[in-house]
Structures are given as C-alpha cells and as structure tokens.
Amino acid sequence: MGQCGSSESHKGAKSSGGKGRGRGAVGESFRRPSAIMVMDLEGGFKELKQPVTASxxxxxxxxxxxxxxxxxxxxxxxxxxxxxxxxxPGQIYFLVPLSQAHQPLSLSTLCDLAIKASSALP
Incomplete structure (x- = not known):
C-alpha cells in the first residue's frame, strides 16, 4: 500500500477484534500499557518500550x-x-503514506486497518 516500513516487522497469529461506533476503534483491544505499537499499512509493526515523540x-x-x-x-x-x-503507552499508531493525507478514510481501508491490527496483536 505505501512505502512505509518498520525495522522490526512482526506478524501475530491471534485475532482480537475492536469495537466502535462508526470510528476506527482499531486499538481498543490492545491492552499492554507499557508498549507503544506502531504499524505500517502493510501490517508490519514495531513495539516501542519507552515513550518517544512522533517526530x-x-x-x-x-x-x-x-x-x-x-x-x-x-x-x-x-x-x-x-x-x-x-x-x-498502550496505544496503536499507524504510519500512513503522505500521499494519503488528504483522502477520506473508506470503509474498506478501515476494515483493512482493523484486520492488520488484530492479526498483529497477541
């Protein structure tokens, strides 16, 4: 999907869907308060143990x-x-290509994000 990558790319085996009212709510089932999860749009992720800035x-x-x-x-x-x-900590963040910065989130992209996030989570 984009050219974003992670130096530590992982794939999980368990799925733990999210919930929400018309919103992403992708990260609601992620409950490891000491870790920060950064995912790219291809499903790779990096787990950060200490808070860092977005920059x-x-x-x-x-x-x-x-x-x-x-x-x-x-x-x-x-x-x-x-x-x-x-x-x-305890939150999921997505790396999104700059080319998608001004595109409204479609239902298919939202579902794709939810599937990738849930497949990466323990």
Missing part, C-alpha cells in the same frame, strides 16, 4: 505521517499526530 518515529519514515488509532473516523481524513507529541 522520532517519522524521522525513520520520512514519506509517512503518524496517525493515532483513536482518531480514525470513517469518511474523514486521517489526522496526523503532532510531531512534538509523546506517543502514549
């Missing part, structure tokens, strides 16, 4: 922006996490 993740992925899974809403553009913001 430090973006520095390794210059053609992408970071999006918080809790701010994903169907039919709206994916809002970027401010570069100076500290990423929160």
């Amino acid at each position: 430090s993740v973006i520095a390794d992925n210059p053609n992408c922006f970071l999006c918080d899974s809790e701010s994903i809403y169907l039919g709206t553009c994916l809002p970027p996490v401010p570069e100076e913001e500290l990423l929160r």
Whole structure:
C-alpha cells in the first residue's frame, strides 16, 4: 500500500477484534500499557518500550505521517499526530503514506486497518 516500513516487522497469529461506533476503534483491544505499537499499512509493526515523540518515529519514515488509532473516523481524513507529541503507552499508531493525507478514510481501508491490527496483536 505505501512505502512505509518498520525495522522490526512482526506478524501475530491471534485475532482480537475492536469495537466502535462508526470510528476506527482499531486499538481498543490492545491492552499492554507499557508498549507503544506502531504499524505500517502493510501490517508490519514495531513495539516501542519507552515513550518517544512522533517526530522520532517519522524521522525513520520520512514519506509517512503518524496517525493515532483513536482518531480514525470513517469518511474523514486521517489526522496526523503532532510531531512534538509523546506517543502514549498502550496505544496503536499507524504510519500512513503522505500521499494519503488528504483522502477520506473508506470503509474498506478501515476494515483493512482493523484486520492488520488484530492479526498483529497477541
């Protein structure tokens, strides 16, 4: 989907769907409060043990922006996490290609994100 990558790419075997009312809610089932999950749109992910700023993740992925899974809403553009913001433990973030910054989130993309996130989670 994009050219974003992760230095530590993993695939999980268990699925644990999310829930939500017309929104992404992809990260709601992720409950490891000490870890930060950063996923690319191809399903690879990196687990960060210490809080870092969004800019430090973006520095390794210059053609992408970071999006918080809790701010994903169907039919709206994916809002970027401010570069100076500290990423929160227990949260899932998506690396999204800059080319998709102004495209409203479709139902098929939302479902794709949910499937990739749930397949990567323990």
